Amino acid sequence: MRLSQARIVGQRAGGRSFPSGHTSQAFFIATLVAGYLHAGVWAVCLLYASALLVGITRMYVGRTTHGTLAGAILGSAWGLLGGIIGGYAL
Numbered sequence: 001m002r003l004s005q006a007r008i009v010g011q012r013a014g015g016r017s018f019p020s021g022h023t024s025q026a027f028f029i030a031t032l033v034a035g036y037l038h039a040g041v042w043a044v045c046l047l048y049a050s051a052l053l054v055g056i057t058r059m060y061v062g063r064t065t066h067g068t069l070a071g072a073i074l075g076s077a078w079g080l081l082g083g084i085i086g087g088y089a090l
Contacts, residue, residue, distance in 0.1 A: 020058050023071030024078070026051035031079025036086075051075075 030047040033039070039047065055068040 018067040018070060019074050020055065020067040020071035022058055023051070023055040023068050024075035026054035027072045027075030028079045028082070029075075031076050032082055035079070035083040 027048075030051040034044045034047050037043070051072070055072055059068055
């Protein structure tokens with residue numbers, strides 16, 4: 001579906017980004033920080049809200065639309081895996 005009034009900031013990327021690397025990294029960091037700091041509910045909500053904001057801004061600037069959800073899932077999965085492995089290693 002094509003959006004007629006979409007605002008594109010900067011130049012459109014030449015390649016395809018699947019999954020979104022920025023979104024993946026944001027959810028990865030949010031998952032790791034929430035696990036290691038044993039953060040409360042509000043801190044976890046704030047971490048994931050900021051990671052979600054990264055994904056929304058990636059769609060807003062026109063860099064990726066289809067890879068944002070995949071990036072969130074992949075980043076969270078890697079964060080959980082890193083937390084599990086880090087728990088055994090420490």
